[in-house]
Amino acid sequence: DTGVSQDPRHKITKRGQNVTFRCDPISEHNRLYWYRQTLGQGPEFLTYFQNEAQLEKSRLLSDRFSAERPKGSFSTLEIQRTEQGDSAMYLCASSLRGYGYTFGSGTRLTVV
Amino acid sequence: AQSVTQPDIHITVSEGASLELRCNYSYGATPYLFWYVQSPGQGLQLLLKYFSGDTLVQGIKGFEAEFKRSQSSFNLRKPSVHWSDAAEYFCAVGASMEYGNKLVFGAGTILRVKS
Numbered sequence: 001d002t003g004v005s006q007d008p009r010h011k012i013t014k015r016g017q018n019v020t021f022r023c024d025p026i027s028e029h030n031r032l033y034w035y036r037q038t039l040g041q042g043p044e045f046l047t048y049f050q051n052e053a054q055l056e057k058s059r060l061l062s063d064r065f066s067a068e069r070p071k072g073s074f075s076t077l078e079i080q081r082t083e084q085g086d087s088a089m090y091l092c093a094s095s096l097r098g099y100g101y102t103f104g105s106g107t108r109l110t111v112v
Numbered sequence: 113a114q115s116v117t118q119p120d121i122h123i124t125v126s127e128g129a130s131l132e133l134r135c136n137y138s139y140g141a142t143p144y145l146f147w148y149v150q151s152p153g154q155g156l157q158l159l160l161k162y163f164s165g166d167t168l169v170q171g172i173k174g175f176e177a178e179f180k181r182s183q184s185s186f187n188l189r190k191p192s193v194h195w196s197d198a199a200e201y202f203c204a205v206g207a208s209m210e211y212g213n214k215l216v217f218g219a220g221t222i223l224r225v226k227s
Contacts, residue, residue, distance in 0.1 A: 040121075055209075
């Protein structure tokens with residue numbers, strides 16, 4: 001058990017570019033969550049997978065955002081046509097049940 | 113909707129002094145409550161959680177928290193702070209969705225420890 005891994009740790013991109021982040025959950029965890037944390041705020045829920053099914057999406061997840069979890073293993077979060085307001089820390093968490101979350105170290109996105 | 117308020121944005125305490133971080137929540141039923149700690153550039157580490165039962169819960173690193181339903185509070189305490197406790201602390205309440213569960217976080221309290 002190596003915990004939840006996120007890649008990359010940091011990403012700097014120009015406005016309008018597309019970016020993709022990856023999350024590798026704890027192997028036996030069937031639940032996977034994405035959260036976004038902006039400066040000075042707590043994390044906010046974005047989306048939730050149970051196995052490969054995306055079951056919940058926040059209104060924060062605009063049409064420019066898409067998340068996948070093929071085969072119920074790793075997950076990717078893609079942001080198209082990035083905007084400066086997308087600059088944030090993107091956190092992934094996994095759990096086996098309930099609220100037993102394990103968070104990854106996050107991907108910090110800076111849009112310039 | 114569920115919400116969490118952490119009234120103190122920054123707190124500074126001397127090393128060895130006691131600490132109390134405040135958290136107030138809004139939730140209709142019996143809440144699931146959590147405290148997480150985040151070091152700079154890192155993810156979140158769970159300190160402790162309250163689901164039911166004894167209202168005083170013990171966590172890791174010598175932290176404890178007390179659930180007070182009448183005050184809708186879940187304050188975090190530590191009797192003697194160490195320099196390594198300097199970090200940002202988040203209180204969160206669990207919220208059920210149609211499928212799965214999410215956490216609703218407060219804005220956080222940054223703890224500074226002076227020697």
